[in-house]
Amino acid sequence: MILKEIESSDGVLEVVDARCPNELRCIKLEDKIEELGKPFWIIINKVDLVPKEFADRCKKFLKRESNAVDVIHVSSKKFYGFWILRRSLKNYFKDTDKKVKLVLIGYPNVGKSSLINMLAQYTAASTAPVPGHTKGKQWIRISGKIVLSDTPGIIPREYASKDWAKILFPRDVEESALILLEKIEKAEGSNFKELYGFDPKADEDTLVKIAQRFGYLKKGGEPDTHRASQKILSDWNSCRLTAWWL
Ligand SMILES: Nc1nc2c(ncn2[C@@H]2O[C@H](COP(=O)(O)OP(=O)(O)OP(=O)(O)O)[C@@H](O)[C@H]2O)c(=O)[nH]1
Ligand SMILES: [Mg+2]
Known part of the structure; x- marks a missing residue:
């Protein structure tokens, strides 16, 4: 096509x-x-x-x-x-x-x-x-x-490369968000800390912290890491979140 x-x-x-x-x-x-x-x-x-x-x-x-x-x-x-x-x-x-x-x-x-x-x-x-x-x-x-x-x-x-296929055409949003986080963690610079209040790190704990910070909680009060992952991807796609690397 x-x-x-x-x-x-x-x-x-x-x-x-x-x-x-x-x-x-x-x-x-x-x-x-x-x-x-x-x-x-x-x-x-x-x-x-x-x-x-x-x-x-x-x-x-x-x-x-x-x-x-x-x-x-x-x-x-x-x-x-x-x-x-x-x-x-x-x-x-x-x-x-x-x-x-x-x-x-x-x-x-x-x-x-x-x-x-x-x-x-x-x-x-x-x-x-x-x-x-x-x-x-x-x-x-x-x-x-x-x-x-x-x-x-x-x-x-x-x-697309394996990584970008997962970020740009996400199927499992948590996996996609972690791949993006890994890139942002290694980036030359970013506004990640300004947006979320702590340094970027590509791990489950980061998703938990974002969920807690934005009040994304499941029934029973458990942090909703799925919503946290969606937030990272959507902040990246809408360009609120920036980071740069060659
Ligand atoms: N800061 C900034 N944001 C931009 C710029 N160009 C596009 N965006 C943002 O990037 C996002 C994607 O822009 P689109 O124009 O929809 O991108 P697209 O390539 O047409 O995307 P698809 O139709 O999904 O393939 C939107 O949130 C835009 O507002 C730019 O020059 N600067
Ligand atoms: Mg378009």
Whole structure:
């Protein structure tokens, strides 16, 4: 499904989360994109959630380690990055006469929809359907000839590493929360202590402490670690909880 979208495009915007940009890129898919002969950009979204020094270091790292045409910082929340992205795209396609159709892809929760909304706001007056495509599909006009599909491609579970498959597509929330906690425990920095009142540690006791702190108790007063796990995952997904690592 996602491969079809990529195949019928002229280029791909791969969105990653600034909190852990290298772990949330999909190298397997990048290789496929290259095999198909398409250019791709890595878009580091949510840069407002990490220190600037860290974001800059990630950008340098990804420029060196990947075959992306360019690596761009954006924050869909702060409306940052549109013009830099547009300049990079225009520059790459400057010798092309025909229309350029781009597709945006990324794992769940990296901010694909937010980013599309941000881009659409810059170009609100100029979104237009392109003939010959599924009815209802809208194209966001980035420049005169460059358009982006407003329907992002979600990278499926099969492409994710074992850890991220469990965090992003959770089945057993306690297990998922502990895997995320382990990453946060080893992170370069985080606001975990500010949010929960103690240092992050990937163990059952942390879930118990969170349950007690927020009053998540089962009948009989036993701490509800299931709800505590849901809280950690939801704070991470809603970006209240931040932590960063390469
Ligand atoms: N701080 C911050 N939060 C962001 C930014 N972009 C997105 N978010 C938040 O990240 C969460 C996920 O954003 P979405 O745009 O829904 O992500 P998505 O990739 O479309 O997610 P799925 O549709 O589930 O695949 C939401 O809580 C957003 O508010 C950003 O630049 N900065
Ligand atoms: Mg979405």
